[in-house]
Amino acid sequence: MGDASTPLPYTGQAGLPSANPTKSFWQTSHPNPITHHRSTGALPSKASVVVIGTGISGTFAAHELLANAADDLDVLVLEARTTCSAATGRNGGHLQPLIHAERTAIIDFEMSNYRHIYNMIKDNNIPCDFRQLPGCLGFWNKTYFDEAKAALHSKAEVVEKHRSLVRIVEDPQELSKLRLTGGVVGAIIQDVAASLSPYKLMIGLWTEMLRKHEPGRLNLQTETPLTSITPVEDGEGWILHTGRGDVEAKRVIFATNGYTSHLLPQFAGLISPTQAQMSALLPPKDSPFTETLIPKSYGMMGVGLQDRVMSDYLVQNPILDSQDGGVVGRGGHLMFGGGRAEAKGHGVGVSDDDYVDEDVEKYLRSLPERLNLATDASISREAGLLDLAASWTGIIGSSADGHPWVGGVPGSPGLFVAAGYSGHGMTNAPLCGRHVARLAIADLKGADWKALQAEEVDTAESEEDGGLPREYVVTQERIDAVSGG
Numbered sequence: 001m002g003d004a005s006t007p008l009p010y011t012g013q014a015g016l017p018s019a020n021p022t023k024s025f026w027q028t029s030h031p032n033p034i035t036h037h038r039s040t041g042a043l044p045s046k047a048s049v050v051v052i053g054t055g056i057s058g059t060f061a062a063h064e065l066l067a068n069a070a071d072d073l074d075v076l077v078l079e080a081r082t083t084c085s086a087a088t089g090r091n092g093g094h095l096q097p098l099i100h101a102e103r104t105a106i107i108d109f110e111m112s113n114y115r116h117i118y119n120m121i122k123d124n125n126i127p128c129d130f131r132q133l134p135g136c137l138g139f140w141n142k143t144y145f146d147e148a149k150a151a152l153h154s155k156a157e158v159v160e161k162h163r164s165l166v167r168i169v170e171d172p173q174e175l176s177k178l179r180l181t182g183g184v185v186g187a188i189i190q191d192v193a194a195s196l197s198p199y200k201l202m203i204g205l206w207t208e209m210l211r212k213h214e215p216g217r218l219n220l221q222t223e224t225p226l227t228s229i230t231p232v233e234d235g236e237g238w239i240l241h242t243g244r245g246d247v248e249a250k251r252v253i254f255a256t257n258g259y260t261s262h263l264l265p266q267f268a269g270l271i272s273p274t275q276a277q278m279s280a281l282l283p284p285k286d287s288p289f290t291e292t293l294i295p296k297s298y299g300m301m302g303v304g305l306q307d308r309v310m311s312d313y314l315v316q317n318p319i320l321d322s323q324d325g326g327v328v329g330r331g332g333h334l335m336f337g338g339g340r341a342e343a344k345g346h347g348v349g350v351s352d353d354d355y356v357d358e359d360v361e362k363y364l365r366s367l368p369e370r371l372n373l374a375t376d377a378s379i380s381r382e383a384g385l386l387d388l389a390a391s392w393t394g395i396i397g398s399s400a401d402g403h404p405w406v407g408g409v410p411g412s413p414g415l416f417v418a419a420g421y422s423g424h425g426m427t428n429a430p431l432c433g434r435h436v437a438r439l440a441i442a443d444l445k446g447a448d449w450k451a452l453q454a455e456e457v458d459t460a461e462s463e464e465d466g467g468l469p470r471e472y473v474v475t476q477e478r479i480d481a482v483s484g485g
Contacts, residue, residue, distance in 0.1 A: 014262040014273040015351035016225050017080045017395075022353055024090045025280040025335075025390035026199035027082075029328045034206055035082045037222055039215040043244045047076035047219070049440055050240060050249040052226055052263070054079040055088035056425055057418045058255030059202050060433035066213055069441045075218050076247065078240070080225035080259075084202040087257055087425065090353070090394030092278060092313040092337040094297055095426045096135045096193040099162050100148045105460045106469045107162050110427040114192060115465075117201070117430055126204035128197045129318050134296050135193030138180045140370070141302025145186040152188070166190040178296075179372040185302075193297050195315035195335075198426065229263055231412075238414060251440045254409075254417040255433060257425070258397035259351065264409060264417065269483055271405060271420040274398040275347035277356060278337040279364040280317075280389040287373040290332060293319060300370055305341040309402070309422075312338030312364075314371070333389055339363040353393040361391050396423040400482045406432045407453055407474040408439060416440050417474060435468050 027035075049065055051058045054077060065075050079085070095117065097110035121130050139145035149168055169175060169187040178187055209218055221244075228241045232248060240247040254260055258273040283289040293316050300312040319332040339360040340346050347357075365385040367373075399405065399420035409415040416439055418432040435456060439449040453473065460467030 012349060013265055013268045014259045016227070016262055017086060017259060018352045018354040019081075020354050021081070021085065022356055022392035023390065024199070024278070024392045024394070025327070025333070026093070026197055027085065027089050028390070029326065030197065030200055030203065032203050032207070034203065034210065034220075035222070037083060037206075037210065037220050039210070039219040039221065043221055043224065043242065044076055044219055044247060045245070046248045048073045048249075048444065049075050049251045049253065050247060051075065051077045051253045051255060053086070053255035053257070054084050054202065054206065054220070054222075055086050055255060055257065056198065056202065056429040057257070057433035058253070059084070059088075059205050060430045061253050061255055061418065061437040062218070063205060063209065064434045064437035065441065066209060066218060068438070069444075073441075073444065074216060076249070077218070077220045078224050078226055078242070079220070079222045082222050083206055083220070084199055086259075087276075087394045087396055088202055088429075089199040090278060090392060091198055091426070093195050093197055093315045093335050094299070094313040095196060096190070096297060096299065097427045098424065099166055099190055099192070100137075100152050100188055104159050104162070104463060105467075106471070108463055108465075109431065109460055109467065109469050111192065112465050113427045113430050114194070117426075118194070120205070120430075121196075121201065124204065124208055126201055126208075128200035128204060130194060130196040130201075131293075132194045135190045135299065136178055136180075136296045137188045137190070137299040137301065138175075138178070138184050138370070139186050139302050140182070140184055140300070140304075141306070142185045144302040144308055147308070148188060149186075165192055176372075180370065181372050182370045184370070195297050197317075226263060236414065251414045251416070251444060253436050253440055254415065254419060256417075257419045257421065258395040260397060260417065260419045262351075264415070266409070266479070267405065267417075267419075270400050270479065271397045272348055272400070273351040274396050274423075275343065275350035275353060275357075275393050276337065276396050276423060277339055277343070277347075277360045277364065277391070277393045278335065279361065279391045281334040281336055281365065281367060282387040282389055283332060283334060284368070284373055284386065286375070288375050289316065289334075289373060291319065293332070294334075298371065300338070303341075303370060307341070310338070310340050310346075312336065314367070327389070334367065334386070336364050336367055348398065351395055353395050356391045356393055361388070364391075396421070396425075398422050401471075401478075403469070403471040404428055404432055405474050406435060406468060406472040408449060409474065410476040410479065414443065431466060432468070432472065
């Protein structure tokens with residue numbers, strides 16, 4: 001969703017996606033004909049590759065399979081609910097690489113994901129409200145801000161090509177011009193950021209893929225939760241069990257993020273389901289942002305009881321020339337998420353997105369306490385609770401060591417996973433999904449997929465475009481190190 005965090009200890013398995021989730025504004029404001037799509041009336045009994053999930057990882061995995069696998073390979077995609085109904089269709093619409101927070105190879109990877117999304121939108125002409133704009137990350141905790149500054153100045157962590165993309169703001173007047181208020185101590189401004197509707201992007205990609213490929217090549221089955229998986233007896237492959245019947249698959253890609261441990265119990269304690277919350281807020285009637293978009297996307301760290309990795313995140317939806325007539329109205333909604341410090345148990349271990357936390361909702365509505373929405377940036381209006389157009393939750397997958405889990409599942413030939421983005425999936429998941437699709441293709445050909453993965457890690461370490469950071473690779477050694485095994 002966008003609230004990155006290394007979770008509190010949680011070793012239980014995730015549940016299945018809720019049958020009656022809260023209504024995401026991204027989804028209710030964009031009705032489309034593939035929401036309940038089923039390519040065929042009956043569930044196929046066999047498939048070359050099954051992709052579990054239609055969020056950003058599953059979408060980009062399916063796209064890679066269809067683009068680069070042999071023509072006789074058939075792809076079945078199972079979605080527990082409607083198309084893109086989980087975290088990708090519920091997040092903050094915030095596309096911003098974390099330039100100050102990671103080492104060079106990971107920053108490069110996030111930048112590659114940013115470019116990959118940009119090119120995918122441009123090449124396919126997908127209307128998804130994509131807007132490039134500067135990103136402003138404000139800090140309300142001096143210790144956290146000092147740590148971020150130190151990371152930027154450390155040559156071991158941030159090379160010059162990245163450092164040149166950011167600037168540090170500490171002067172109170174400059175912070176006021178950035179509209180930050182309420183005890184802010186500093187900010188980091190970066191050139192590379194964007195806002196978009198991830199849901200519109202995924203729906204656009206699925207619409208195009210379904211248009212291009214017959215059901216014999218691509219079969220999407222929504223509202224088909226996978227309940228368990230067992231190996232084929234005396235043979236290769238896996239049996240996938242659903243309430244609509246079983247499917248035999250040669251290879252399986254789990255793009256299941258926070259729900260991963262429900263199907264792969266060995267990931268319990270490695271990827272924790274964590275509830276995150278979002279809101280669509282109305283700017284005050286006297287705010288200039290009823291007519292003009294806020295010129296930056298915002299992140300907020302160190303507010304109140306937030307720990308070092310919790311954050312809030314804000315973008316604004318497009319403003320329309322006239323009333324839409326539906327839930328959108330004239331648009332311009334402030335899409336504001338976060339507030340996990342206010343949630344019971346910080347949302348950790350929660351698999352249900354069928355309710356909202358009232359304390360978090362109140363916190364999100366208090367946005368003017370931290371961001372001045374008045375006409376004059378130097379004169380703060382009286383802070384108050386903003387009117388709410390919608391409030392909803394989603395389930396992110398918090399990684400126990402802070403990095404995604406990407407690659408083959410140890411001890412389970414033919415199973416691949418891309419999950420555990422800790423709320424920072426927009427600049428990680430696309431190429432992680434592509435990566436596991438490439439591994440599955442290589443494995444089906446009888447090639448050494450581990451050698452291919454090693455090559456992609458080498459690519460990332462050499463600072464070339466793409467690749468995969470070494471921290472993301474799933475290994476038994478990493479599992480043991482995290483779980484204490």
